[in-house]
Amino acid sequence: MALRWSARGPVVDMAAESGPLLGMTDDPELYREILLDHGQHPRGDGLLDPCDLATEGSNADTGDVVRLTVRLAEGQIAEMGFTAEGSAVLRASCSLMTEALTGQSTVEAAAKADQFMALLRGESDDDNWDGLGDAVALRGIRQFPARVRCAILPWRTFARLIAQ
Amino acid sequence: MILDKDSLVSQWDVAQVRAEFPILGQTVNGHPLVYLDNAATSQKPRAVIERLDRYYRTENANIHRGVHALSQEATAAYEAARESVARFIGAPEARSCIFTRNATEAINLVAATWGREHIGAGDEILVSEMEHHANIVPWQMLAEQVGATVTVIPINDRGELDLDALPALLTSRTKLLALCHVSNSLGTINPVEQIIPLAKAKGITVLIDGAQSTAHFPVNVATLGCDFFVFSGHKVCGPTGIGVLWGKPDLLNAMPPYQGGGDMIDRVSFAGTTFRQIPERFEAGTPHIAGAIGLGAAAEYLMGLDQQALAAYEHELLTYATEQLQAIDGLQIYGEAAHKVSVISFTLAGIHPNDIGTMLDVDGIAIRTGHHCTMPLWARFGLEGSTRASFAFYNTLAEVDALTASLRKVQKLLG
Numbered sequence: 001m002a003l004r005w006s007a008r009g010p011v012v013d014m015a016a017e018s019g020p021l022l023g024m025t026d027d028p029e030l031y032r033e034i035l036l037d038h039g040q041h042p043r044g045d046g047l048l049d050p051c052d053l054a055t056e057g058s059n060a061d062t063g064d065v066v067r068l069t070v071r072l073a074e075g076q077i078a079e080m081g082f083t084a085e086g087s088a089v090l091r092a093s094c095s096l097m098t099e100a101l102t103g104q105s106t107v108e109a110a111a112k113a114d115q116f117m118a119l120l121r122g123e124s125d126d127d128n129w130d131g132l133g134d135a136v137a138l139r140g141i142r143q144f145p146a147r148v149r150c151a152i153l154p155w156r157t158f159a160r161l162i163a164q
Numbered sequence: 165m166i167l168d169k170d171s172l173v174s175q176w177d178v179a180q181v182r183a184e185f186p187i188l189g190q191t192v193n194g195h196p197l198v199y200l201d202n203a204a205t206s207q208k209p210r211a212v213i214e215r216l217d218r219y220y221r222t223e224n225a226n227i228h229r230g231v232h233a234l235s236q237e238a239t240a241a242y243e244a245a246r247e248s249v250a251r252f253i254g255a256p257e258a259r260s261c262i263f264t265r266n267a268t269e270a271i272n273l274v275a276a277t278w279g280r281e282h283i284g285a286g287d288e289i290l291v292s293e294m295e296h297h298a299n300i301v302p303w304q305m306l307a308e309q310v311g312a313t314v315t316v317i318p319i320n321d322r323g324e325l326d327l328d329a330l331p332a333l334l335t336s337r338t339k340l341l342a343l344c345h346v347s348n349s350l351g352t353i354n355p356v357e358q359i360i361p362l363a364k365a366k367g368i369t370v371l372i373d374g375a376q377s378t379a380h381f382p383v384n385v386a387t388l389g390c391d392f393f394v395f396s397g398h399k400v401c402g403p404t405g406i407g408v409l410w411g412k413p414d415l416l417n418a419m420p421p422y423q424g425g426g427d428m429i430d431r432v433s434f435a436g437t438t439f440r441q442i443p444e445r446f447e448a449g450t451p452h453i454a455g456a457i458g459l460g461a462a463a464e465y466l467m468g469l470d471q472q473a474l475a476a477y478e479h480e481l482l483t484y485a486t487e488q489l490q491a492i493d494g495l496q497i498y499g500e501a502a503h504k505v506s507v508i509s510f511t512l513a514g515i516h517p518n519d520i521g522t523m524l525d526v527d528g529i530a531i532r533t534g535h536h537c538t539m540p541l542w543a544r545f546g547l548e549g550s551t552r553a554s555f556a557f558y559n560t561l562a563e564v565d566a567l568t569a570s571l572r573k574v575q576k577l578l579g
């Protein structure tokens with residue numbers, strides 16, 4: 001099965017039919033692609049200095065720690081940078097979030113973070129991933145309740161930062 | 165007849181043992197369940213499941229209270245369970261076995277009662293670097309309240325206690341030594357037979373955390389010579405929600421009560437209340453009757469097994485798993501004590517334990533990842549945690565192979 005990362009439609013289909021972690025464990029190719037792409041070469045890796053907003057979030061039970069920095073320009077998120085101590089799921093989620101939220105207004109971005117968290121927590125009725133870009137690849141995480149917290153951590157951290 | 169190791173191992177009929185554990189026949193994520201998280205909690209044999217079932221079907225009543233037949237029956241079963249538990253840990257008197265919720269509550273009980281009375285400002289509570297949080301945090305809380313300090317026996321790179329450092333740590337201010345019998349993260353068996361007399365010679369009270377040892381080999385609190393011994397039912401094939409505090413009877417009876425309420429009192433009046441002796445003294449309110457009875461059944465089940473063959477078999481599992489895991493490139497085992505139980509903690513270069521855990525789960529393999537409630541231990545090794553495979557007497561060599569095959573797969577994908 002060919003993987004086309006940027007094309008939203010095919011990704012949705014594959015994520016739905018393939019195995020679980022990051023949408024795919026039983027499809028090694030897909031798993032590999034995503035983890036290599038975002039987990040090992042994350043977008044937004046490294047903290048921004050100077051930055052306009054900075055925060056930290058952690059999960060005591062998984063040991064995950066995320067540090068987030070944001071640069072703003074005219075009410076929009078111009079750039080995001082993070083460091084993640086934790087699993088490949090966490091790193092990939094950070095990276096996918098950076099991609100999905102950069103260029104958005106803070107209000108839009110916060111709404112997207114809420115949308116993502118509701119989707120992963122299974123609180124969303126319509127399973128609508130529109131506007132979240134490649135982050136849809138993380139939908140498979142829902143089959144691993146223990147890992148949902150890892151995937152959500154960057155988004156939760158971001159949402160809290162904006163709310164402040 | 166003296167049996168050599170191989171013939172002992174061959175005496176262990178693992179297929180027959182597995183047949184006693186209904187859950188082991190399951191498939192998980194389309195694969196046969198490979199349960200290697202025994203240090204977290206053990207699976208339950210038919211004997212325990214059926215005992216709980218029988219209790220609720222035919223014996224359920226409150227204990228120590230009723231004159232009616234069922235209450236008598238439930239009381240008898242509850243107290244018979246105490247007798248089984250006493251034999252299980254070699255306690256000379258059943259009344260010195262207090263039922264608690266778990267090992268954690270047993271430790272907290274000692275801290276809140278004996279600790280509050282005997283530990284004061286400037287005193288020292290000695291623990292080890294490999295303790296479970298359950299045997300650290302209650303002592304830190306107590307130390308905070310009374311102005312004592314918690315001191316720590318260091319470990320070496322193999323994950324053994326540094327016995328050379330011990331004598332200097334047993335000071336005139338040391339009031340308590342609280343030490344695990346076996347480390348849940350490393351598998352290390354601590355030489356408590358050697359350590360306890362050193363502490364006792366200095367008049368130090370000793371609490372042994374037997375949460376892990378009781379799952380692997382018979383213990384005898386009388387010969388150990390400790391003052392307190394704690395363990396959890398759920399790790400020794402018993403139900404959750406039930407644990408045991410054993411203490412020397414005189415020590416227990418001299419301690420102030422833990423919780424107040426029904427069953428633990430002698431007489432109550434608004435002018436003043438008097439308390440009962442052990443065990444009721446520390447069992448306020450309706451206890452986990454079914455849990456205690458289930459734990460009694462678990463203790464009987466374990467005592468009925470061939471201990472020598474079991475030990476030889478688990479050692480075989482440990483040796484084989486260690487060899488197979490060490491053969492994986494980039495895999496590092498933590499905990500290489502000369503004496504250890506079948507628990508193996510490891511890291512796999514460049515791969516986070518939580519990713520390993522999730523991918524193994526996809527193959528039906530249950531292992532534990534993270535700090536295993538021993539954060540100071542992992543800090544000692546400069547780690548956040550590990551991946552831990554812990555084996556019980558019902559695991560098989562084929563399950564070790566499944567583990568290593570799955571780990572190689574993870575490594576190919578993520579390494």
Ligand SMILES: Cc1ncc(COP(=O)(O)O)c(C=O)c1O
Nearest residue numbers: 266267268296298344348375396
């Ligand atoms: C060594 C040790 N001590 C104490 C405990 C606490 O046991 P419980 O959670 O059943 O109270 C555990 C359980 O993980 C343990 O392994």
